[in-house]
Structures are given as C-alpha cells and as structure tokens.
Amino acid sequence: GENVEQHPSTLSVQEGDSAVIKCTYSDSASNYFPWYKQELGKRPQLIIDIRSNVGEKKDQRIAVTLNKTAKHFSLHITETQPEDSAVYFCASPGTASKLTFGTGTRLQVTL
Amino acid sequence: DAMVIQNPRYQVTQFGKPVTLSCSQTLNHNVMYWYQQKSSQAPKLLFHYYDKDFNNEADTPDNFQSRRPNTSFCFLDIRSPGLGDAAMYLCATSIRTGNYEQYFGPGTRLTVT
Numbered sequence: 001g002e003n004v005e006q007h008p009s010t011l012s013v014q015e016g017d018s019a020v021i022k023c024t025y026s027d028s029a030s031n032y033f034p035w036y037k038q039e040l041g042k043r044p045q046l047i048i049d050i051r052s053n054v055g056e057k058k059d060q061r062i063a064v065t066l067n068k069t070a071k072h073f074s075l076h077i078t079e080t081q082p083e084d085s086a087v088y089f090c091a092s093p094g095t096a097s098k099l100t101f102g103t104g105t106r107l108q109v110t111l
Numbered sequence: 112d113a114m115v116i117q118n119p120r121y122q123v124t125q126f127g128k129p130v131t132l133s134c135s136q137t138l139n140h141n142v143m144y145w146y147q148q149k150s151s152q153a154p155k156l157l158f159h160y161y162d163k164d165f166n167n168e169a170d171t172p173d174n175f176q177s178r179r180p181n182t183s184f185c186f187l188d189i190r191s192p193g194l195g196d197a198a199m200y201l202c203a204t205s206i207r208t209g210n211y212e213q214y215f216g217p218g219t220r221l222t223v224t
Contacts, residue, residue, distance in 0.1 A: 031210060032209070032210035032211075034212065034213075042217070042218075043201065043215040043216060043217050043218055044154065044201070044215050045215070046212050046213075046214075049212065051210070087151075089153055089154075093208075093209045093210060095209075096209070097159075097161070097166065097208035097209050098144075098156050098159065098168075098208065098209075099156075099213060101153035101154055102153065103152075103153055104151070104152070104153050106151075
C-alpha cells in the first residue's frame with residue numbers, strides 16, 4: 001500500500017514569513033495529492049490539491065509543487081497570517097481506493 | 112447548502128455500553144467513509160461504503176460495525192466501547208474513491224467513562 005511521510009512535525013514561523021511542508025510518497029502510480037487544513041476541534045478541510053499532469057498549482061497565498069520523479073510534493077504558504085495556524089495533512093491514494101494521510105504538521109504563526 | 116452532517120457532536124458513553132454515531136449527506140456522493148482521529152494524529156480509516164459495497168480496513172477491530180441503509184445515511188456502531196475508543200469520529204464523503212476530494216463532517220467527539 002501507499003506510504004506517506006510528512007515533515008516537519010511542527011513548524012513555527014513569524015507572521016509574514018513563508019512556510020513549507022514536505023511530503024514523500026511511495027506508490028509511483030499515485031496521481032492525486034490533496035492537502036487538508038485542520039484547526040483545533042474542527043474538521044479537516046481541503047485547501048489545495050494537485051494532479052500528476054501538472055508540476056505546480058497556486059491559489060492566492062497557497063501553492064503546491066509536485067516532483068513525480070522524486071516522489072515528493074510540498075505545500076508553500078506565503079505571507080503567513082495567524083489564521084494559518086493549524087495542523088496540515090498531506091495525503092495520497094496510491095492505487096488504492098482510500099487516502100493515506102501523512103502524520104501532520106502543526107504550524108504556528110507567531111506575531 | 113450541500114453538506115455532511117454528524118450527530119451527535121458530543122457523545123458520552125459508559126465502558127462497554129453500545130453507542131451509535133450517525134452521518135448524513137446531501138451531496139449525493141457514492142462513497143461514505145468513517146475515520147477515527149485521536150489527539151495530534153492523522154485520521155485513521157475504519158471502513159468505507161461505495162454505494163452498498165462495504166470495505167473494511169484490515170486493522171479495524173471487530174468492535175466497530177457500520178450500516179448504510181440508503182445513499183444519504185451511514186452509521187457507526189461501537190458494540191462495547193473501551194477507554195481506548197475515546198476519539199473524534201469523522202465521517203467523509205466523495206463522489207468516487209481514490210482521486211477525488213473527500214468532504215468531512217464536523218465529527219463526533221466520543222468520551223468513554
């Protein structure tokens with residue numbers, strides 16, 4: 001089955017700085033890579049996803065890059081704000097019918 | 112608004128007393144998932160339904176059962192809750208499995224006393 005590793009487990013940045021979270025996956029057939037944001041006590045919410053036919057996707061301050069050769073994908077958040085503080089999960093389905101989640105990154109944006 | 116609804120939002124049960132959590136959706140999605148999430152961990156898939164086809168994860172304890180009586184509703188039954196079953200239970204839906212966005216409900220926080 002798919003194996004997803006996520007780093008770092010915690011990340012602290014100052015407001016206005018950029019944050020980068022990285023994930024690697026094992027199944028070379030995987031072609032869908034979502035990122036979920038989960039605030040304390042709330043549901044995971046999809047913030048951005050990328051499919052394997054593109055190398056980068058942007059949505060305002062959030063971007064995701066994908067390197068299929070190296071089997072890794074990254075979440076980039078620019079101009080971080082306090083409301084970006086949350087736990088972020090990457091995921092990949094591989095060839096399975098389910099998503100395999102990374103272990104999560106707790107992002108803290110300090111003033 | 113189309114959405115995924117979970118009831119109750121908070122559930123307290125006694126050790127060994129059966130409990131049922133419910134999930135409903137207005138998205139008309141084919142797939143419904145049940146996840147268990149413990150503090151500071153990723154959601155752990157328990158099982159999912161694709162239409163009426165039930166798919167159990169290999170490591171899901173027998174203590175956990177599920178029912179999907181129709182497209183809109185899915186239930187999680189915990190037959191004999193233990194202290195280790197205290198967690199957030201998340202329901203999610205998607206159009207199909209695999210490469211499709213999953214929409215999560217708000218979750219039910221289960222406490223076992």
